[in-house]
Amino acid sequence: MEYVNPEGLRLDGRRPMEMRQLRAEIGVVSKADGSAVFEMGNTKVIAAVYGPREVQNRSQQSNDQALVRCEYSMANFSTGDRMRKPKGDRRSTEISLVIRQTMEACILTHLMPRSQIDIFVQVLQADGGTRSACINAATLALADAGIPMCDLVTSCSAGYLNGTPLLDLNYVEDSAGGPDVTVGILPKLDKVTLLQMDSKLQVDTFENVMQLAIEGCKAVASYIREILLENTKQLESRRGVK
Amino acid sequence: MEGDEEKFVTPGEVLGKATELKAGKGAYVSADDRTVYASLTGFRSLTPPPEGSDDPRPTVEVKGHKAHGPVPEPGLVVIARVTKVMAKMASADIMCVGPKSVREKFTGIIRQQDVRATEIDKVDMHASFRPGDIVRALVLSLGDARAYYLSTAKNELGVVSAESQAGATMIPISWTEMQCPLTGQVEQRKVAKAGA
Numbered sequence: 001m002e003y004v005n006p007e008g009l010r011l012d013g014r015r016p017m018e019m020r021q022l023r024a025e026i027g028v029v030s031k032a033d034g035s036a037v038f039e040m041g042n043t044k045v046i047a048a049v050y051g052p053r054e055v056q057n058r059s060q061q062s063n064d065q066a067l068v069r070c071e072y073s074m075a076n077f078s079t080g081d082r083m084r085k086p087k088g089d090r091r092s093t094e095i096s097l098v099i100r101q102t103m104e105a106c107i108l109t110h111l112m113p114r115s116q117i118d119i120f121v122q123v124l125q126a127d128g129g130t131r132s133a134c135i136n137a138a139t140l141a142l143a144d145a146g147i148p149m150c151d152l153v154t155s156c157s158a159g160y161l162n163g164t165p166l167l168d169l170n171y172v173e174d175s176a177g178g179p180d181v182t183v184g185i186l187p188k189l190d191k192v193t194l195l196q197m198d199s200k201l202q203v204d205t206f207e208n209v210m211q212l213a214i215e216g217c218k219a220v221a222s223y224i225r226e227i228l229l230e231n232t233k234q235l236e237s238r239r240g241v242k
Numbered sequence: 243m244e245g246d247e248e249k250f251v252t253p254g255e256v257l258g259k260a261t262e263l264k265a266g267k268g269a270y271v272s273a274d275d276r277t278v279y280a281s282l283t284g285f286r287s288l289t290p291p292p293e294g295s296d297d298p299r300p301t302v303e304v305k306g307h308k309a310h311g312p313v314p315e316p317g318l319v320v321i322a323r324v325t326k327v328m329a330k331m332a333s334a335d336i337m338c339v340g341p342k343s344v345r346e347k348f349t350g351i352i353r354q355q356d357v358r359a360t361e362i363d364k365v366d367m368h369a370s371f372r373p374g375d376i377v378r379a380l381v382l383s384l385g386d387a388r389a390y391y392l393s394t395a396k397n398e399l400g401v402v403s404a405e406s407q408a409g410a411t412m413i414p415i416s417w418t419e420m421q422c423p424l425t426g427q428v429e430q431r432k433v434a435k436a437g438a
Contacts (some may be wrong), residue, residue: 033308034308053346054346106253108270108281143252143253143282143283144283144308145308146282146283146306146307146308146310148253148268148270148281148282149253149254149281149282150253150254150270150279150281151253151254151279152252152253152254186254187254188254188255188256188279189254189279224252225252228252228283229250229252232250232283232284232285232307233250235307236307
């Protein structure tokens with residue numbers, strides 16, 4: 001199957017180095033301390049953050065840092081065929097763990113000892129790249145909740161099909177069976193916090209694909225920063241500051 | 243738009259060098275102690291160093307937009323409602339820290355020796371507090387895992403408002419007694435000095 005046609009266009013008309021359209025909104029769940037909706041093309045994800053609040057399970061309480069919990073689930077209607085078991089299956093547990101480790105690396109947990117931060121992410125529409133969209137949504141929700149972080153975490157995926165590195169795979173390209181590299185970075189500190197890959201790649205090709213994914217992450221970071229600025233300006237104007 | 247002279251920052255942005263700035267709230271110093279980064283989203287502000295300190299560096303802070311509920315700190319005056327009265331201590335739910343009300347309730351304990359300043363071993367807890375009383379107390383310390391330690395051992399601390407057995411709000415008549423306006427019955431409490 002041809003994923004990149006001779007003119008250099010992909011199945012959805014994008015160029016190989018082009019990301020899907022990004023859209024984000026903050027403060028969508030009023031009960032949560034912080035929340036966000038993040039869309040990458042057709043993939044739509046909602047994240048809600050509760051915390052810092054008192055630890056519910058005393059045995060897990062830590063005296064010198066906050067406990068970070070994360071739960072990833074997919075809505076039944078998020079994929080083409082209605083899903084039977086959206087939570088608790090192996091893939092969801094693995095992604096929950098991955099998101100928790102990624103966010104824990106950037107939250108300044110030592111500032112909030114004996115407390116708990118809950119991150120809930122749910123996929124509303126799945127079209128490839130749900131892991132990345134979840135991390136981006138979680139970053140926005142944490143920033144909205146005012147939880148101190150050392151940097152924003154942004155994530156993007158890239159693949160390699162028909163001899164071309166492709167940025168931001170959608171579901172069809174992802175199911176082609178080629179390699180899928182997901183990268184999560186701290187854009188200002190220039191550090192990698194998440195690096196996952198399916199399938200196999202030659203090392204030099206891998207470096208190109210990873211570099212492409214990192215460029216994608218930086219583009220997401222500048223978009224997230226714009227959204228946060230807009231949101232803060234709106235809040236300031238509503239409060240009548242200056 | 244408003245406030246643009248103060249720079250808008252997001253987490254991870256460089257605020258300055260650690261040699262020139264001190265990290266305040268919403269900022270942190272990197273592991274190698276060289277750069278100050280932001281940890282919150284908001285507007286940065288510089289405060290000059292306090293008078294008479296030997297550190298000449300100004301403090302940089304990032305003010306976020308989410309107001310978190312206040313948290314009791316040692317040395318602050320809090321308003322609490324007494325929930326349980328036992329032989330050697332009373333339990334209270336802290337409802338306000340200073341002038342602000344808390345978002346989630348905190349538990350505090352007033353021990354027998356912290357009720358008043360004089361004759362502390364002769365204190366009768368039931369003659370000082372009753373469940374349902376509103377007290378003004380001082381936070382002594384973070385206490386143990388279960389509760390903050392509170393003290394009412396000052397003239398202006400103690401029961402501020404209490405209901406009599408008849409159900410009316412009582413009037414304070416001395417630092418140990420309050421009177422019910424409906425029945426005239428006098429009840430014993432550790433009363434806070436009114437006014438101020």
